[in-house]
Amino acid sequence: VSAVRRERQEWLLPREGELRRGLLAEVALELPTWKTYAFGVPAELAESVRPGARVTAPHGRSGREVEGYCLAVSEGEWDQTLTLIQSATPPAVELSAPLVELARWVGQYYQCTPGAVMSMLLPRTLGEVRPKRERIVRRTEAPIPEKASDRLRRLLEAVPREGVTLASLRESGAATDTLIRGAVRKGLLAVVQREVALTTDDSGRAEAPMSEEDGYALTEAQAVALQALSDAVAGEAFRAFLLFGVPGSGKTEVYVRAIRAAIARGRQAILLVPEIALATQVVERLARRFARVAVLHGQMSPRSRVEALARIARGEVDVVIGTRTAVYAPCCRLGLIVVDEEQEGSFKSLSSPYYHARDVALKRAQIERIPVVLGSATPALETWYNATLAGRYQLLELGTRVPGAELPRAELVVSDPDEGLSEDAYGASADSDANRGILSTRLRTALLATLKRRDQAILLHNRRGYAVALRCDTCGLPLRCPKCMSLLVLHHSDETVRCHRCSHRDRAPQRCPVEGCGGALQRGGLAIQRLEEELRRVAPDARVLRLDSDTMRTREDYQTSLRAFAEGAADVLIGTQMIAKGLDFPVVRLVGVIDADAPLYLRDFRATEFAFQLIMQVVGRAGRKAGESLAIVQMRREPPPALKAALAMDYRQFADAELAVRQRYAYPPFVRLARLVFADARPDRAADAARRAAETLRELAAAINPAVRVDPPEACAAPRLREMNRHQVLLRGPRETGVQKVLAAALTERKLPAVQRLTVDVDPMDFS
């Protein structure tokens, strides 16, 4: 500590008002602070301290060494105490000026700490990637001994003068490990380690491979859209487009050719896809249409990530296809960004910074002065508003489906299986009335008719909440409450089973408690199980394939199951939302959606939108190939007008109705929301903090921007996070930056009461 003090003395101003000159680094420290800090750059580190470099510096009274990232370096003067950066590692990939600007924007817009933005952009693991090493085997000066065995002689002759990699020598079959080791011991061979260059330029081949898709002539609407995008690419200015078209209208083809236009001008493109796209062949099929592609996603190993990023940064890649993180791809000459299925929730980050990749893409396009295309059949209402009423984006519409694909006929059935039933009949096999099962009479009839014609059907059950049951593999019985015999529900968060009827609660058992059974317990969705059972009763001969997140562990599971169904391995595919997205199904003649209005029972202002999107997606699945098909949408209650529009597959009608609702109740896109969650294990702390925070925020809002409103604090649903109590405060303000200004005043100046965990989510999507 005294050494640090002494060093500080040297940097203190000798006299009042005197200035010092030198290199200054702006540093984002990995601390929960909303500020960046300035440090001096010692001459010997001047090379390493670049934007994106990881640095350490003494910080705080104790002079403790803390880690952080360099954001910017400047030559400057200072008139205050300054400490020096202690150590620095240059960035694994260079952080370009536009990306630094984007990082600053993300920090300000999403109100997270600069350290959090930088560790998302350049995760620590990237710096830990060591270059690959390979071992080279070379002949020594020693001559081949007279008495060398045939095998040894052959090995020595097989090793060329310039050496060969150990791996290829092994592969060639010329030698075993023992033989090589022996030769090394005798001094006949030498093995040296060499660093492999991180990547190799595999290209020169800028020509994209032609595929059969390239032969297709575009429809009139596709051609018009493509022309607009090509012009924008040539214009080299910021433009935003919404490419709006029903499933099957050929959006992908427009993206591909717009990206080609960018490549033809020597530019790179980023194509963002939702997470679910990685589970299907969509990405592979897309990637095959370009010569130099990199795929980026969250589950990559640090090494392959660095390699891909390095190739992108060097301009050896023309197209980056990836999930939300790919919006930060270090492209050196970016010319176009495409966000496919922009309404998808997976573009919203689940951890700080809680950014939305679509919105970051728009900002990046603005910074880089390039066009950005959002594509969707059911745009997020925010996007639709921007493309129509607000006039911020240009709307490009692909009206009809490409020839040969027709929309299915859609019918609404209102049927509530639980109506009039007591709760304890819920799990029992009560099927007395015609409409008492999960399947309405109408859906049941249609299903049987479909099966009779030997056609395939899909049934989608919109599982409500997270209720999950446990069932014994051996005896097949579900776990029941020992006190009241109703079904027990598994709570993943704390591994307990709870009875929602009598509040009995216990640790989740590992084995079946039934006397003399002790079988393994299987987890499964309650709703899907009920549906499966009912199908067995209604159509005992039908081959049923179940697809939900409980049965599908990996991407491969998902793909093989879908392929099997496509090849006719089952008659009925049942599952959750999972099956609404992704792959094209071949000839499916009947689609049934059960509990299509389930989201409406959650308290979330986007509920109608989610329900609409689900219905549109799943109904769209049915009619992709020529021929008659039917969609039956089952709801519990008479739907609101906006949802009725889903039956007609009429997005505009939905948008008009829903926008009116959003405006009336002051919800996005008419306001900007920010959600603060105060979490604390100590009793009353979270509630207390939320109440005091709401007061403080209200005072700040009154001073800064009276248009910003602070909702009264609310307790959050089931405390899942390590049994912490959670309370939220919701801010709503004008679409401009009012909300962020109030938040910044509160956070930067630390005006909010301390809790164990505070999360700040601007434009929240999740309210649980």
Added chain:
DNA sequence: AGCACGCCGACT
């Protein structure tokens, strides 16, 4: 985050 300061009640 970590560390210091300052304010309170409980004790050798």
Added chain:
DNA sequence: GTCGGCGTGCTC
């Protein structure tokens, strides 16, 4: 009197 709990504030 002083030790230690906890709440608050600051770090270039």
